[in-house]
Amino acid sequence: MPDASLPLIPVADLRVGHYVLLDLGWMEHPFPRNQFRLTSQRQIEIIRALGLTRVRIDPARSDLEALEAPAPPGADRRPADTPAAEASIPRTSPDPRAQALAEQRRSLQRCERQYHEGARRYRALQEAVERDPRAAAAEAHTLVGSLLADIDAQGTSAIRLLGDVQGDRGAQHAMNVTVLALLLGRAMGLSADEQTALGLAAFVHDIGKVRLPDVVRYKDDAFTATQLKVYQQHVEHGVTLAQAMALAPAVVQAIAQHHEAADGSGFPWGCSGAEMSPAAHVLALINRYDGLCNPLNPARALTPHEALSRLFAMHKSCFDAKTLSTFIRMIGVYPPGSIVQLSDGRFAQVQAVNAARPLKPRVLVHDSRTPRSEALLLDLQDTPDLSIQRSLRPDQLPRAALDYLEPRPRYCYFFERALRPEGEAREAAA
Structure with missing residues (x-):
């Protein structure tokens, strides 16, 4: 320090x-x-x-x-920040594009900085939970309280894709699930206390994995029956640790049920949907979505659009209908990270989605004339004649577009203030 x-x-x-x-x-x-x-x-x-x-x-x-380099002979030695010196400097009008690009970068950097701080707190929580569970609980409360305060202050939030985030896989999963769960809980109208309980459960839902052997810490489709049974024990371990952290009963219940399913096909108890809490329904859905996008084997990863389509088409019965429909409205048919082709033929990557107009996200468009680092995101809300035509997998892109858009090996999310309030977006849509 x-x-x-x-x-x-x-x-x-x-x-x-x-x-x-x-x-x-x-x-x-x-x-x-x-x-x-x-x-x-x-x-x-x-x-x-x-x-x-x-x-x-x-x-x-x-x-x-x-x-304090000496001025050349004969030069005016007045400090450069005096009014007289400022008056002698020609004034130029600010470049709107440069200003927009700078703000775009600042917003992304703020998101990445807060995301990394959350990941740091999760690692601290993991290290403390066995020896000092109350200190671990304090880390979770601090992080969730900070996120909720930021979400409340922003009014309408947009979900945005982060850059190529490096670091611990478990911490990234905890942050992804927490961010999306809090936004979904707010979209579903949960009370302040319910949102806090949901956020705490989301942040520590996998804490029981600290007691698992490394070889079974992350689910693999190649697990033997014995390995799968050991892996599933992380739920029981998580409940035990959550109780040691003195977390509220609603938090403990959501942790206990985060692998349950509305149709009774989940584990460890095979609860039906009516037996699951609202927080558990949210947590089960978000946990599954992130697992599809960010599996242990990156070769098996689905794009965000594919993951959402699979949840709706093949696993619809596993999730509470209201929770799933609200999630789709919030994150959009083309969630951040989706590779798309626009109606004018250009290729793009969805960078941010405003829940008020999920079919009109902000996208990074492949443009060989502009360096990627200087590309301004295109807000499809402001281009009524332009729309998304279809979703693509990265391997379907032409080489030039693939190199430019640089699809990420992992999908990490955070939130930022929406570019325009929800009311204005509705007026624009009218």
Whole structure:
């Protein structure tokens, strides 16, 4: 952690030569180290894009010569931030496209930073749950409370696809299930207490796996009958640990039932739909969806569109009808991560879905004239003559489009504020 005695300065005041100390995890920024001397304006721009407002510096290790380089003979020595100096600098109108691209990057970086923080808390929870279950519970409460506060503050949220997220598989699954479960619980009108219970159950639903041997920790279709039986015991272990964490009975029940099914085909008890709690119905559905998109063997992964289609066409009886229909409306027929072809023939990847208009998501369009890093997402809400024609698997793309769109080996989700409020979206649809 950076020395708290060192000064914090606004990011806007950073200059080449400052020695900065970033109070971020190593996966939350692109630099090789957390502490370094700024050597270029580009590094400052990257720090600004991280969404930080203040950053800690070490004056003793800053290069004062670089910060206060002498002006050439005859030059005006007034500081560059004085009103007179500012007045002498030609003003140019901001580039709307550059501003939109910068905000697009900032939004994605905020989502990725919060996602990584959640994954960090899950790993901390795993490490603490056996020796200090109350501390593990505190990690879960903090994470879920923070997510719910952000969702409430945003009003209408959009579900967005994250970049190529690296890290622990179990933590990623916990975050995916928690984010989608909270959004679905809100869409179904659950009360504040019910949303909290759902979020806690979603975050720790697989905590019982800490007691499983590594070889059976993640379900594999090649399991023997004995291995499958051991794997299924993670539910019982999870209930025991949840009780040790002093989680509420509603949370424990949802954990106990997260592998049950509405038609009685689930495990460990074969409950029917009427015996399952609303939180358990949500958790069972989201858990299965993420399992189809992100299986142990990536070669067996379904695209988000395929996963949703399979849940509806082949496993419809396994899920509560209202929960499934609300989920489809929320995440869209083409969930984030889906590869699609537009009505004008271009190929694209769905990046974000606003539940108010699920058939009009934001997409990254293959455009050989624009570098991928500089591509603005196309909001299909603003293009009434353009629509999604069909969904594709990545291996159906032309090579150029495949290289440009870069389909991810894993699908990771977070939420952000919708570009326009739900009411405005409805007016646009009228």
